[in-house]
Amino acid sequence: MNKPQAPVKKNQTVTLNFEDITHEGSGVGKLDGYPLFVENVLPGETAKVKAIKVKKNYAIGKLLEIETESAERVTPPCNVYFQCGGCQLQHMSYQMQLDMKRQQVETVLKKIAHIESVSVEPTLGMEDPWRYRNKVQIPVANKQGELITGFYRKKSHDIIEGMDRCIITAEVNDRMVEAVRSIADQLGIPAYDEQSHRGVLRHIMARTGQETDQTMIVLVTRTNELPHKKQLIKQLTETYPNVKSIIQNVNQERTNVILGKRTLCLWGDEYIYDTIGEIKFAISAKSFYQINPDQTKVLYEKALEYANLTGGETVIDAYCGIGTISLFLAEKAKKVYGVEVVPEAIEDAKQNAILNGITNTEFVVGQAEKVMPWWTAQGLRPDVIVVDPPRKGCDQALLDAMLEMKPDRIVYVSCNPSTLARDLAILEEGGYQTQKVQPVDMFPQTSHVETITLLCRQTT
Numbered sequence: 001m002n003k004p005q006a007p008v009k010k011n012q013t014v015t016l017n018f019e020d021i022t023h024e025g026s027g028v029g030k031l032d033g034y035p036l037f038v039e040n041v042l043p044g045e046t047a048k049v050k051a052i053k054v055k056k057n058y059a060i061g062k063l064l065e066i067e068t069e070s071a072e073r074v075t076p077p078c079n080v081y082f083q084c085g086g087c088q089l090q091h092m093s094y095q096m097q098l099d100m101k102r103q104q105v106e107t108v109l110k111k112i113a114h115i116e117s118v119s120v121e122p123t124l125g126m127e128d129p130w131r132y133r134n135k136v137q138i139p140v141a142n143k144q145g146e147l148i149t150g151f152y153r154k155k156s157h158d159i160i161e162g163m164d165r166c167i168i169t170a171e172v173n174d175r176m177v178e179a180v181r182s183i184a185d186q187l188g189i190p191a192y193d194e195q196s197h198r199g200v201l202r203h204i205m206a207r208t209g210q211e212t213d214q215t216m217i218v219l220v221t222r223t224n225e226l227p228h229k230k231q232l233i234k235q236l237t238e239t240y241p242n243v244k245s246i247i248q249n250v251n252q253e254r255t256n257v258i259l260g261k262r263t264l265c266l267w268g269d270e271y272i273y274d275t276i277g278e279i280k281f282a283i284s285a286k287s288f289y290q291i292n293p294d295q296t297k298v299l300y301e302k303a304l305e306y307a308n309l310t311g312g313e314t315v316i317d318a319y320c321g322i323g324t325i326s327l328f329l330a331e332k333a334k335k336v337y338g339v340e341v342v343p344e345a346i347e348d349a350k351q352n353a354i355l356n357g358i359t360n361t362e363f364v365v366g367q368a369e370k371v372m373p374w375w376t377a378q379g380l381r382p383d384v385i386v387v388d389p390p391r392k393g394c395d396q397a398l399l400d401a402m403l404e405m406k407p408d409r410i411v412y413v414s415c416n417p418s419t420l421a422r423d424l425a426i427l428e429e430g431g432y433q434t435q436k437v438q439p440v441d442m443f444p445q446t447s448h449v450e451t452i453t454l455l456c457r458q459t460t
């Protein structure tokens with residue numbers, strides 16, 4: 001049997017019309033039905049591209065020249081956009097980003113979950129989709145005796161030089177990273193070197209509460225010892241009164257994971273504070289905290305609207321992190337149970353309940369897929385369940401437990417439309433109907449899509 005041949009050869013140049021876009025933001029052009037994926041090309045454009053990787057069913061191309069430009073193309077304002085890879089959509093108008101995210105959710109729900117009857121709402125976007133990130137983690141390296149910081153060049157571990165800002169990050173975090181870099185450089189604190197696994201300073205993390213202006217600095221080191229730490233702390237805290245917490249995190253592994261196991265407070269509090277709506281949160285170095293505070297408020301208000309609480313309900317918040325959604329809902333519910341796998345986050349959740357004088361919450365450490373069946377066995381029957389799982393979606397055991405608990409409503413917050421669709425299909429099969437699907441743009445300029453979905457139990 002003849003193997004089907006790809007209609008292009010490696011290094012061949014072709015001119016194509018682009019009609020679609022992938023989840024990662026690459027343009028899709030077709031040659032007799034055979035797709036070529038090319039970064040930085042938009043639907044509606046005609047472009048000359050070179051095939052750089054050719055497979056049986058698809059090819060990856062490199063853009064050589066745009067021949068017909070889309071009206072939605074914009075000049076990326078970041079001067080390292082094409083090198084960095086942290087953002088994927090800066091060359092696209094913001095309206096097109098929002099439309100594309102809505103379209104993606106709709107397509108995947110139809111394709112994977114066969115949900116045809118619900119229309120996906122227009123994506124809720126930001127008025128000013130820049131400078132939104134409350135946290136930045138930047139690698140440190142040594143360049144000819146000087147300490148440098150910057151994100152890695154796409155698909156590499158080379159730091160992009162001359163990168164003095166990240167325009168999706170809050171300005172204060174840029175300033176703090178530069179302050180730490182320059183003080184550490186003056187003091188001669190050695191940068192970590194990945195090749196030799198020697199040196200000290202691996203990453204600088206800065207996280208700032210948008211509403212409180214309190215900054216936490218985390219210095220990620222290979223060694224337990226951080227040389228010149230006293231001078232570093234003195235200079236930082238004397239110059240920057242917004243710094244409320246300086247943390248050292250020790251990561252001795254050869255790994256891409258940024259934070260290591262050991263965390264110690266070098267100066268100030270172990271926490272910084274922030275508020276979302278009326279609720280105040282204490283945030284520690286290792287806790288998950290949503291990175292876009294303005295849109296978090298939009299998302300949580302949608303969760304509250306979909307939960308439709310009247311004061312008498314029992315609610316479960318699965319994958320609750322530091323209890324953000326739980327506390328947001330608690331005021332309108334009789335009781336909220338939260339479950340989360342990171343013990344430090346549950347500690348924070350309990351503290352956060354106390355901090356806000358909230359007494360109708362209960363937080364449990366554990367895997368949601370184990371704790372939910374246990375709760376079911378204990379006879380817990382919530383009226384509403386909120387789930388906010390990581391990218392891989394809900395575990396089957398958790399979906400089974402939800403179906404057994406039979407809540408009236410399920411509010412599913414998802415950061416991955418594909419696993420959302422897979423899980424919705426299972427919940428629909430189990431007697432629920434998808435009623436509302438609302439994408440919220442938590443990560444402008446990037447291809448990440450966040451969606452909140454309301455499911456109601458069908459009573460027949």
Ligand code: SAH
Pocket residue numbers: 288289290318319320321322323324325339340341342345366367368369388389390
């Ligand atoms: N709802 C929270 C956190 C969402 S992020 C918020 O809005 O801030 C997802 C959370 O799920 C993370 O805190 C992560 O630690 C947690 N998690 C991951 N796997 C889990 C599991 N199997 N069981 C419980 N929690 C888990």
